Amino acid sequence: MSKPRKKKAGSRFREVTQPRIYEERDIALSNAKVDIHIRLDADLVAYFKERANREGNKYQSLINQHLRETVFKERNLEGRLQRIEEQLGIN
Numbered sequence: 098m099s100k101p102r103k104k105k106a107g108s109r110f111r112e113v114t115q116p117r118i119y120e121e122r123d124i125a126l127s128n129a130k131v132d133i134h135i136r137l138d139a140d141l142v143a144y145f146k147e148r149a150n151r152e153g154n155k156y157q158s159l160i161n162q163h164l165r166e167t168v169f170k171e172r173n174l175e176g177r178l179q180r181i182e183e184q185l186g187i188n
Contacts, residue, residue, distance in 0.1 A: 137160075142156070145159045145160050145163075
């Protein structure tokens, strides 16, 4: 009769490294990407894909950049208008 095989001593589970826990101050909110699903007009998507192809970028990044520029431009205009109204005494 053959001898029973001895099992290797050790764990059946692989070791998993501890994930890093980020503090709120470590994360810039403007850099945190969020997965979403939106429906856009086909011509808009085609425009951004074509532009991305020409520039060597990803079209989603171009859409994000355009939205960011639009939002901050609008905020800046609203802020400027509010300051002008305050200077003129209009509320």
